[in-house]
Every structure is written in structure tokens, then in C-alpha cells.
Amino acid sequence: MIGIVLVSHSRKITDGTKEMIEEMSGINGSVRIISAGGTGDGRLGTNAIMIMEAIESLAACNHILVFCDIGSAILSSETAIELIEDEYLMRKIELMDCPLVEGAFAAAVQATVCQEKEAILQELAQL
Template sequence: MISFLLVSHSKKITDGLKEMIDEMSLNKDNITTFSIGGTKDGRLGTDPIAIYEAIEMRKMDDAIFIFTDLGSAVLSSETAVDMIDDELKQKVHIVDCALVEGAFIAAVQINGVDCLEQVLNELKTI
């Protein structure tokens, strides 16, 4: 099982992207998608605690991919990863690519590859 954490300053962006991935992914049984956009009180922003909680909730997964939009989303994701234990950190990948395109392409490509590193390398070109 692989989890996709979609981190954006806007909940509307991550909710829409989650819907698109969940609807169009060929690998629905092996990918779990989480919308982690905005702040808990509904404003624009990111929440490292929400990201941390999602990581901890999925710690039994084979891998956790974190897709982000802007710089502070990356910082919030890095803060969340800093809070987890070293063993779990090995499974977590903050993916350096465009949020929408990268997450969608990864959801489609993961179905046909044996190596997650191959997917991560391809996402670097997006």
C-alpha cells in the first residue's frame, strides 16, 4: 500500500486533486490519497501537525509520498517528517515536482512499475 499526502495552501486544491486521483487511478486498491490542504480553521496555509498525523496513521504502508504546492508546504512537510522516527522516515518521500501533475502521473504510473525509485526519478522531470 502506498499513501499520497496532498499538501497545499488550499483545501479546495487538494480535495479536487484527491477526487481526480481516486476516480482515475488504475491502482485504487494500492493507493490511499489524503487531502491535507489549508489550516484546521479553514484558512489558506499548511499544517505540519495534520501532515504528521497522516504519516503516523499510515506508518504500516510500504511508502508515503508527499506532494506539495509552494515553499511553506515543503517546510511544513519537512517539519512533520522531522517529528517521526528514523525507521518511518525511510518510507516517506517529499516529492519534488508539480503538485497536480506529479501526483496524478504517479498514481497512474505506480500501477505498472516494480520500483518506486523509478517513479520518483521520473517525477523529478515534471
């Protein structure tokens, strides 16, 4: 299974992106998506602890792809990854360098076809 974490300053952006991907891609249990936008208390911003917990909740996945929008979403995601102590989990995580919505959508669709991380990354390289 592929895990996807969506990170933005706005929970509305990540919730909406998650909803769109799940509805449009026909995810069949091969992908789990976690919305980790906002600060966790309704404000705009990012929260490294919340992102870390989202990643940890996907520990059963074979690969975990983290998609961010801008600025501190990337920095908070990097911090979240650094906070993870489980080395086995760390090896599963990849911070993606592509657009949040388009990248997460393309990754989810590709993951329904093929669970190989390299195939997903190849698809994302075409964005």
C-alpha cells in the same frame, strides 16, 4: 502499497486533486491518498501537525510520497517529517520535488502499474 500526502495552503486544492486522481487513475487499492491542505480549521495556510498525522496514518504503506505546492507547504512538510519519531516510518517518507497535481497524478498512475519507488521516481523525473 504507496501512500501519497497532498499538501497545499488550500484544502480545496488537495481535496480536488485527490478526487481527480482517484477518479481518473482507476486506483485499485495499491495507492492511498491523504488530503492535508489548509490549516485544519478551514483557513488558508498549512499545519505541520496535521501533515505529520497524515503521514503517520499511512504507516502501513511501503513508501510515502509527500507532494507540496509552494512556500510554507514545503516548510511545513519538512517540519512534519522532522517531528516523526519512528525511524522506520522516517525511512519510508520522501518529499517530492515536482508539481503537486501533475506529480501526484503521475505517481498514482505509475503505482497502479508498479509498486517500486524507483520506477515512480523515474516517471516523476520526466515531468
